Amino acid sequence: MDYFEPKTVSEAVSLLAKYGAEAKVIAGGTDMLVDMKYKEEPGCLVNIKKIPGLGAIHENGGSLSIGALTTIRDLETSALVREKLPVLWESSHQFASLQIRNTATIGGNICRASPSGETLAPLLVLEAKGKCAFSDGEKTEPFVSFFQGPGKSVLGTKGLLTEIDVPYPAAGSRGVYLKHAVRGAMDIAMVGVAVLVTPDAAKNNVQEVRIGLGAVAPTPIRAAKAEALLRGKPLSAALIKEAAAMTAAESSPISDQRSSAENRRWIVEALTRRGLQQTWKAATGKEVA
Numbered sequence: 139m140d141y142f143e144p145k146t147v148s149e150a151v152s153l154l155a156k157y158g159a160e161a162k163v164i165a166g167g168t169d170m171l172v173d174m175k176y177k178e179e180p181g182c183l184v185n186i187k188k189i190p191g192l193g194a195i196h197e198n199g200g201s202l203s204i205g206a207l208t209t210i211r212d213l214e215t216s217a218l219v220r221e222k223l224p225v226l227w228e229s230s231h232q233f234a235s236l237q238i239r240n241t242a243t244i245g246g247n248i249c250r251a252s253p254s255g256e257t258l259a260p261l262l263v264l265e266a267k268g269k270c271a272f273s274d275g276e277k278t279e280p281f282v283s284f285f286q287g288p289g290k291s292v293l294g295t296k297g298l299l300t301e302i303d304v305p306y307p308a309a310g311s312r313g314v315y316l317k318h319a320v321r322g323a324m325d326i327a328m329v330g331v332a333v334l335v336t337p338d339a340a341k342n343n344v345q346e347v348r349i350g351l352g353a354v355a356p357t358p359i360r361a362a363k364a365e366a367l368l369r370g371k372p373l374s375a376a377l378i379k380e381a382a383a384m385t386a387a388e389s390s391p392i393s394d395q396r397s398s399a400e401n402r403r404w405i406v407e408a409l410t411r412r413g414l415q416q417t418w419k420a421a422t423g424k425e426v427a
């Protein structure tokens with residue numbers, strides 16, 4: 139196996155272009171090392187940890203820029219992330235163990251493109267975008283169109299994710315990330331639901347709502363039909379019930395060793411209902427009647 143430690147993004151993407159499907163990027167290695175042990179070793183390993191400047195979190199006008207090498211622990215301990223993007227912070231807080239959080243990067247979580255990746259549903263409801271570098275240029279891709287199937291993304295075999303741009307939600311918004319797993323810790327999500335709600339100025343109607351789902355489709359998804367049903371309406375228990383059922387219908391989970399598809403749909407419905415109730419109360423101070 140050839141092994142490289144490029145010092146710049148352009149050096150890294152040149153290696154990826156040269157080696158093509160033979161090459162694999164490694165960041166924290168929490169997924170890669172398991173793959174190398176139990177699946178197969180790549181012909182070429184490109185370790186990006188020595189590229190300076192990819193591990194910073196900084197404000198950029200109305201958004202937060204998060205370097206791809208930012209660890210999950212850096213997200214969890216960032217006052218900016220906690221204050222400005224609590225829905226993303228919650229996913230970092232519920233992620234694996236402290237040991238894994240210290241090593242795993244947000245870029246690795248995204249590029250793994252696992253439907254159950256913890257940070258993905260929050261990034262979808264925040265309408266975040268990824269900066270993707272290739273040997274022939276750069277492009278910025280919204281995460282809603284970034285994922286192409288389990289383990290597949292617009293990066294293909296030759297792209298490098300360098301930065302994540304997360305716009306701040308509108309003033310008055312509230313978000314929550316709810317994870318259901320069999321064990322309390324060190325378990326990937328059986329279902330993950332992120333909800334972001336913005337009430338109108340009078341705090342009567344739903345001005346904006348976004349629902350992101352993890353682990354219940356080949357990629358993380360937004361529940362677009364349920365969101366459309368809720369927008370512009372006063373939130374009632376009956377409307378929440380209808381929207382939660384619609385969200386479950388929009389999911390397409392599989393049955394596996396963790397859960398049956400039917401159970402996953404039921405959990406989507408329950409977590410969506412809870413997420414809408416919690417965020418509405420946090421945003422308006424009122425219980426849903």
Ligand SMILES: Cc1cc2nc3c(=O)[nH]c(=O)nc-3n(C[C@H](O)[C@H](O)[C@H](O)COP(=O)(O)OP(=O)(O)OC[C@H]3O[C@@H](n4cnc5c(N)ncnc54)[C@H](O)[C@@H]3O)c2cc1C
Pocket residue numbers: 162163164165166167168169170171172186206232233234235238241242243244245246247248249250254255256257293297298299300324325326327
């Ligand atoms: C014990 C254990 C518990 C875990 N628990 C959780 C959990 O609770 N929630 C969860 O979501 N995940 C969990 N994971 C999975 C893993 O920790 C995460 O997916 C992690 O964020 C991967 O980041 P990494 O930096 O370690 O990536 P790596 O293992 O280095 O890479 C992961 C993949 O992304 C690619 N890659 C990495 N960085 C880039 C980049 N910048 N550009 C292009 N491609 C890139 C690599 O080629 C590889 O395919 C767990 C893993 C273990 C071993």
